[in-house]
Amino acid sequence: MQVFGLVVEGMYDEFALRVLIEKCVTTEVKVIVRQCGGAAQLMKRVPRVLEEFRHAKAGSNADKAIIIRDA
Secondary structure, eight states: OEEEEEEESSHHHHHHHHHHHHHHOSSOEEEEEEEOSSHHHHHHHHHHHHHHHTTTBTTBOOSEEEEOOOO
16 A cells, blocks of 8 residues: 655545545555644654654655645
């Protein structure tokens, strides 16, 4: 199973991107989402969240990490 880490600003981003990832990946996938509550908070929390994703797959790294920030 592939593990994707997804960092987004809000709830709507989470829903849309989770569905997109699940439809695009042909194998079984687990999506771990962290909402940050706005662009400024997202930029502050990215390093900590990426460190968390390093241990997301039974103690090893997530396969992919995607960070989405609104324009």
